[in-house]
Amino acid sequence: MEVIITKQDSVMTARLIGRLDTPAAQEVSQAVEPLIAAADGTIVLDCQEMTYISSSGLRIFLTLKKAAASKGGKVIVKGISDNIRQVFMMTGFLNLFEIED
Amino acid sequence: MKQKEPTVNSFLRRSRWTGLMLVVVAAITLEATSIIQFFFSQKGIQQEAALRAESELESTQLEILNVIDQAESAVRNNMWIARWCLNFQDSLSLVTSRLVEDNPVVMGSTIALVPGHYRRHPLYAPYSYQLPGQDTVYTKSLATPEYDYPSQEWFTKPIELQEGYWSEPYVDEGGGDILMTTFSMPVRDEHGVIAAVLTADISLDWLTDLVGNINVYPKAISILASRSGKLMVCPEESLIMHRTVQEAADGLEDTAAAHKIAHAMLSGETGSEDIVYRGKLQHVFFSKVERTGWAMSIVIPDSDINGHLRRIGSVVAGLQVLGLLMLALILLSYARNQRKNQELTEKKNKMESELHIARGIQMAMLPKIFPPFPERKDLDLYASIVPAKEVGGDLYDFFIRDEKLFFCIADVSGKGVPASLVMAVTRSHFRTTAAHENSPQRIIRLMNDVMADNNDSNMFVTLFCGTLDLATGQLIYCNAGHNAPEIVSAEGVRPLNVLPNLPVGVLAGMDFQDQETYLKGGETLFLYTDGLTEAENSYHELFGEQRMEEALHPGMGAVEQLRAMHRAVHTFVGNAEQSDDLTMLCIRFLGSVPDAGDGRRLTLRNDIGEISRLQAFVDGIAREEQLSDPVASSLNLALEEAVTNVIMYAYPKGQEGRLDLQATRRPGELEFTLTDSGKAFDPTAAPVADVSLDAQERPIGGLGIFLVRQIMDKVAYRRTDGKNILSMTKHI
Numbered sequence: 102m103e104v105i106i107t108k109q110d111s112v113m114t115a116r117l118i119g120r121l122d123t124p125a126a127q128e129v130s131q132a133v134e135p136l137i138a139a140a141d142g143t144i145v146l147d148c149q150e151m152t153y154i155s156s157s158g159l160r161i162f163l164t165l166k167k168a169a170a171s172k173g174g175k176v177i178v179k180g181i182s183d184n185i186r187q188v189f190m191m192t193g194f195l196n197l198f199e200i201e202d
Numbered sequence: 203m204k205q206k207e208p209t210v211n212s213f214l215r216r217s218r219w220t221g222l223m224l225v226v227v228a229a230i231t232l233e234a235t236s237i238i239q240f241f242f243s244q245k246g247i248q249q250e251a252a253l254r255a256e257s258e259l260e261s262t263q264l265e266i267l268n269v270i271d272q273a274e275s276a277v278r279n280n281m282w283i284a285r286w287c288l289n290f291q292d293s294l295s296l297v298t299s300r301l302v303e304d305n306p307v308v309m310g311s312t313i314a315l316v317p318g319h320y321r322r323h324p325l326y327a328p329y330s331y332q333l334p335g336q337d338t339v340y341t342k343s344l345a346t347p348e349y350d351y352p353s354q355e356w357f358t359k360p361i362e363l364q365e366g367y368w369s370e371p372y373v374d375e376g377g378g379d380i381l382m383t384t385f386s387m388p389v390r391d392e393h394g395v396i397a398a399v400l401t402a403d404i405s406l407d408w409l410t411d412l413v414g415n416i417n418v419y420p421k422a423i424s425i426l427a428s429r430s431g432k433l434m435v436c437p438e439e440s441l442i443m444h445r446t447v448q449e450a451a452d453g454l455e456d457t458a459a460a461h462k463i464a465h466a467m468l469s470g471e472t473g474s475e476d477i478v479y480r481g482k483l484q485h486v487f488f489s490k491v492e493r494t495g496w497a498m499s500i501v502i503p504d505s506d507i508n509g510h511l512r513r514i515g516s517v518v519a520g521l522q523v524l525g526l527l528m529l530a531l532i533l534l535s536y537a538r539n540q541r542k543n544q545e546l547t548e549k550k551n552k553m554e555s556e557l558h559i560a561r562g563i564q565m566a567m568l569p570k571i572f573p574p575f576p577e578r579k580d581l582d583l584y585a586s587i588v589p590a591k592e593v594g595g596d597l598y599d600f601f602i603r604d605e606k607l608f609f610c611i612a613d614v615s616g617k618g619v620p621a622s623l624v625m626a627v628t629r630s631h632f633r634t635t636a637a638h639e640n641s642p643q644r645i646i647r648l649m650n651d652v653m654a655d656n657n658d659s660n661m662f663v664t665l666f667c668g669t670l671d672l673a674t675g676q677l678i679y680c681n682a683g684h685n686a687p688e689i690v691s692a693e694g695v696r697p698l699n700v701l702p703n704l705p706v707g708v709l710a711g712m713d714f715q716d717q718e719t720y721l722k723g724g725e726t727l728f729l730y731t732d733g734l735t736e737a738e739n740s741y742h743e744l745f746g747e748q749r750m751e752e753a754l755h756p757g758m759g760a761v762e763q764l765r766a767m768h769r770a771v772h773t774f775v776g777n778a779e780q781s782d783d784l785t786m787l788c789i790r791f792l793g794s795v796p797d798a799g800d801g802r803r804l805t806l807r808n809d810i811g812e813i814s815r816l817q818a819f820v821d822g823i824a825r826e827e828q829l830s831d832p833v834a835s836s837l838n839l840a841l842e843e844a845v846t847n848v849i850m851y852a853y854p855k856g857q858e859g860r861l862d863l864q865a866t867r868r869p870g871e872l873e874f875t876l877t878d879s880g881k882a883f884d885p886t887a888a889p890v891a892d893v894s895l896d897a898q899e900r901p902i903g904g905l906g907i908f909l910v911r912q913i914m915d916k917v918a919y920r921r922t923d924g925k926n927i928l929s930m931t932k933h934i
Contacts, residue, residue, distance in 0.1 A: 122817070123846045124810050153835065155842050156905035166897045184835040191912045192905055193893030 104132040111142035118150040126157030133161060140168035149180030154188060166197055177201055221533035228529060232522050240515050244508055248485075251507040252474060254418050255487035255500045262424075262498060263491050265412055269307055270493060273385045273402045274366060276305040284313055284389045284400045291320055294398075295328035299339045301402060302330045309334075309382065310403035312344055313389065316361070317352050319397050327351050331403070334380065356386040357399050364388060364396070368494045371406055371428050373443055381406040381434065381443065383494070410435050413498065419506035429495035431468050447497075454479060463488065467497035477501075557592035557619075564593050564622055567629050569600060572761065580672050580723075580793035581607060584760035586768070587785040588733075594783035595621025596731050597629050601636075605879060605924055607670040608636045608645075611787050612706075613684065613731040614663050621783075624661045627653070628706070632667070640858045642667040642680035643716040646706060650682070654710035662707040666700075666729060673925050674862045674877055675721040675793050676805050680714050682706045685735065688754055689719075690726040690763075695751045698727070718805055721791040726763065728754055733784035737771050740778040745771055760788040802865035807858065808849045808880075816845055816863070823865050827872065829934060837872075837932060840913035843906035844876055844885070844928060852880025852926065871915070876928040883926060884919045885910065 102125035103118040113136050121129060136144050144165055162178070169176045179201040181189065189195045280301050287293045298311040310331030318324050325345035332339055344351045351357055360367040366387040374382045386401040409426060413435040416424040426435035431446035441450060447467055451460035459477040463486050466473060472489035485507060488499035505512075565587070572584055585598045595614030600607060610632055614621040631649045639645045645667050653663070666687060668679035679698070683705030686697040703714050721727060730750070737745040753770035755763065764786050771784070804819045806812040820841055824834035845861065853859035861878040891908040892900075911917055916931040 120817075122813055122842055124813050127810070153838065155839055155846070156909055157846070159905055160902050163897065163900060163902060170897050184832050187832060187836065188839065188909070191893075191909065192891075193895075196894075197897050197900075 102129055104129055106132070106135060108139075111139075112145060113139045113142060114145040114147055116147040116150070120153040121151055121158035121161075122153060122155045123157045126155065126161060129158070130161050130164075133165065136165055137168045139174075140165065141172040141174045143174060144169060144176045146176065146178045147180060148178060148182075148185065151185065152182065154185050156192075159188070159192060159194060162194065162198070175199065221530075221537055225526060225530050225533060229522075229526050232526070236515070236518060236522065240511070243511055247507055247511055251419075251485065251502060252487065255474070255485075255502060256489070258416050258418050258500060259487060259489045259498055262413060262416060263489065266409065266491050266496075267493065269404060269408070270368070270385070272305060272307045273404045274493075276301055276308050276311075277366065277385055277387050277400050277402045281387065281389060281400060284398065285391065288315075288319075288389065288391055288397050291323070291326065294326075295330065295341045297400075298328055299330035299341055302332055302339050305402070307404050308402040309380075309405050311401055312351075313398050313400045314344060314351050314357055315398040316396060325351065334405070356384045356401055360386045360388045360399050361396055370430055371432065371434050371443065374403075381409070406434065416500060418500060419502050421506050422500055422502040425499045425501065426491075427467055427497045427499075429468075431464065431497075434496065455481075463499070467499060470495065470497065476504075554592070560619070560622065561589070561592045564589075564626065567626060568598060574600070575602065578602075578672075580791065581670075582760045582790035582792055583607075583788065584764050585785070585787045586764050587783070588780065589617075589622075589783045590733070590780045591618045593619055593622035595625045596733065596783035596785035597625045597632075598729070598785055598787045599629055599632055600787070600789075601633075602672070603637075604640075605672050606640075607672060607789065608667075609670070609729075609787065609789065610636075610665060610667040611684065611687075611729040611731065611785060612663050612665040613733075613783070613785070615661050615705075617783065620659065620661065624659075624663065624707075628663050628665070632665075636667075640669065640860075641716055642669055642678055643714040644858075646680050646682050646714045647712070650706045650708075650712055650714070651710050653707040654712075657707045662705040664705045668727075670721065670727075670789065670791060671860065671862070671879075672791075672793055673879070673923055674805075675723070675725075675791055676718065676860070676862060677721050677727065678716050678718045678805075678860075680716050682714060685730060685732055687727050687729040688751065689721075690728055690754045690756050690758075691722065692724070692756050694756070695754045697747075720803060721793075723791060723793050724757065726754075726756070726758075726760070726788060726790040728763070729787040729789070731783060731785040733780075733782035734767070734771065734786060736782060737775050737784065738778055738781055739775050745774050749774060760790045763788045763790075802867075804863045806845065806849070806861050806863070808853050808861065810846070810849055812849070813842060813846065816841060819863070819865075823872070827867065827934065833932075833934065836913045840910045840930065840932075841874060841876075843909045844874075844930065847883075847885065847906055848876065848878045848880060848926070852878050852883065870933055872932050872934055874930045874932075876926075876930070878926050879924060880926060882921050884921075885928060886917055886919045 102121055105116040107114045115133055115136055119125065146162065166176050176198055178198040181200065280297055284297050287297050294313050298313055301311040302308050310329060312327050312329040314327035320326050327344040328341055329344045330339050330341045356369040366385060369384040369386065371381055371383045374380050382403050383406055384401050384403045386399045388396040389398040389400050391397040413424045413426045416422065423437045424435060425433065427447045428434055431448055432443055433441050433445055433447060433450060436442060447464040451457060451464045454460040456478040459475060463475045463477065466475065467488050470490040474485060474487045477484050477486055483504035485502045485504060486499055488497060490497050568587065574583055575581055583600065587596055587598065589596065595616055597612040598610065600609035612628055614624040614628065631652055635645045635648045639648065646665060664684040665682040666679065666684040668677055670677050681700040682703050686700040689696055689698050699717065701715050701717060704712055735745055735747050735750055749770065753767050755766065758766065767786060802823060804816065806815060817838060820838045821834065824837065845863065848861045859878065859880055861876060864875045866873040866875070885907045888907050891904045910930065914930040915933045918929040920927050
């Protein structure tokens with residue numbers, strides 16, 4: 102799993118590449134620390150190249166969402182695949198995040 | 203030991219006595235034989251000596267008589283002419299001179315007339331003679347007043363005896379001190395009246411040579427004595443004609459014997475007598491010489507007769523003593539060896555008894571109560587160990603911990619006591635390590651590190667260590683240079699796929715790898731040491747793996763299997779000596795693990811890194827089942843969640859644990875069974891996550907199990923034999 106974080110103005114974008122399974126989630130949770138710090142702005146999670154997500158990955162998403170919610174920022178999840186959309190649907194995440202194609 | 207000593211000592215005493223008796227008997231026998239032999243030899247030699255002496259005396263006498271006869275014949279032959287010439291006085295000298303001329307032995311001759319025979323010449327005795335070395339015959343008259351022949355013995359005796367007479371030997375002073383003797387015979391006239399005496403003188407010089415040269419034995423001497431006993435021939439020349447044998451006998455040390463001999467000689471006896479002369483025993487043989495009345499004797503020193511025999515006797519005696527000494531030495535060293543042997547035997551017995559005790563201790567280290575787990579229905583196990591010597595370097599061990607059978611089989615390099623010590627150490631390390639380590643490779647690695655560090659004797663151990671999960675049949679194993687065990691299943695016999703790895707104790711810090719497989723119910727794992735495959739028969743052929751595999755039978759109980767194997771080996775080996783320790787361990791798994799059918803099964807450690815293997819496993823099944831991408835993806839997710847849950851929470855932190863995932867395909871559905879031995883946890887009983895809450899209200903966790911239940915069509919949990927068994931079914 103690869104995470105590439107870019108910042109443009111007040112928008113932090115994390116490009117997630119590969120499978121976000123449980124082992125990967127441990128690395129990713131550290132990699133997204135800067136995003137939590139910048140949770141008062143807009144966080145974009147670019148999932149166009151993310152092929153899979155497990156509950157550990159969802160946890161990271163939820164953590165960011167909580168941080169943003171408390172700091173007044175917002176999290177945009179972008180480009181999720183059908184499979185992941187299915188997971189989001191099952192877990193109610195579709196309602197928690199702004200989903201962009 | 204104490205009670206044994208008297209027996210040993212008495213045995214030694216007895217053997218020493220027996221030896222002594224043997225020497226004594228041998229000595230007596232030898233000596234008796236020698237004495238008898240010596241006695242008969244001596245007798246024979248003495249008889250031989252007597253024969254030789256007698257024959258010498260005989261032949262000498264014959265030679266003397268030959269000369270005597272010649273002289274006598276000369277006289278007798280001239281008797282008639284002498285008688286005839288009595289009437290012609292002057293012709294008498296012709297008779298005598300002719301007698302001397304014609305008979306070489308005759309040195310002189312006279313015809314002495316009885317006084318008064320001739321009126322004119324009352325005494326008349328012409329004497330013809332030869333001087334020694336000359337041929338000329340001289341004649342002179344013996345009728346001189348000084349000589350007075352009528353009184354001479356040679357004249358009176360024949361007349362007195364009226365027959366021929368040999369005079370006593372005498373020294374002829376006129377003819378050059380020659381020893382002479384005279385034969386004289388009366389001459390009768392036509393009236394039969396003795397008118398004269400005819401004589402023939404013979405020299406006795408030849409006697410000295412003849413008698414003196416009798417050489418029966420090197421130091422023998424000969425003596426010739428006259429009728430009156432005068433010495434005629436003897437080694438001491440000064441005595442000749444001056445002493446008689448009696449006189450000579452007076453001067454000898456053994457006077458009695460000497461006189462006896464002298465008397466016998468003078469009496470004309472023939473015989474023998476012993477005498478001591480100059481401190482030495484002498485044998486004297488004597489006989490008389492016919493007609494002359496002389497006596498002859500041969501004196502032979504005893505040393506000449508028996509000396510040789512004595513020398514041989516002493517050499518023989520010396521050899522005998524030497525032989526007996528050697529015999530005694532041999533017996534002595536035999537007795538000593540016997541004692542040494544006895545000591546050695548005692549030492550050996552002691553060592554053997556100690557080894558026997560050591561064997562007991564060694565065997566007691568190994569579990570040897572069979573069946574070892576009678577209460578278990580899922581395991582049939584049997585082991586056997588046959589050391590080639592009293593103690594050996596083979597080892598097996600097993601025990602059950604946490605529903606897992608821990609077992610090992612090992613072979614220490616070498617045999618006997620050193621190997622047995624290493625074996626004991628190995629066994630102890632195995633027990634200690636396996637008590638807290640779950641992974642065979644960890645167990646072996648730790649054992650290797652300890653043993654390689656303290657391995658001054660460079661001994662190493664080939665070791666196979668495994669754990670059999672009795673719930674699942676999962677076999678995790680690690681091999682350290684040992685023979686690959688055999689798997690005996692209904693499909694046949696095949697060696698377990700093992701990495702060779704290095705033996706334990708070679709190099710500290712070595713890495714060892716775990717391997718894994720599954721035993722189905724009824725399958726057997728057969729472990730052995732190379733004492734089995736390398737068992738040799740008397741042709742030095744090896745039992746080999748093929749014969750071993752042929753003796754392995756699917757479905758056979760562990761005890762029967764090992765018995766069958768022992769029979770096969772014994773039949774093959776025959777009477778050949780067992781060359782190596784032979785150890786076998788037969789583990790028959792009888793667990794009722796549901797058959798995976800297509801054998802889709804995965805075992806994972808409680809390490810989050812194992813998730814990638816799970817993904818590969820699920821992807822594989824999805825491919826085989828041609829599942830659609832969304833289904834495959836959701837199955838991946840559900841199983842990851844379930845497995846992650848076990849990995850993270852089932853086992854205490856730091857403790858190694860395993861989980862088993864088995865996939866079963868049924869019509870219209872796929873069932874996944876997840877088994878672990880961790881703490882009891884029922885996911886189906888967990889509260890369902892509320893997905894309708896907004897972000898602030900939602901808890902972070904709890905989604906995993908929720909997802910499992912969402913994705914799977916049926917989720918069931920049960921706890922059996924200390925295991926969590928989670929069954930998840932997906933309709934497809």
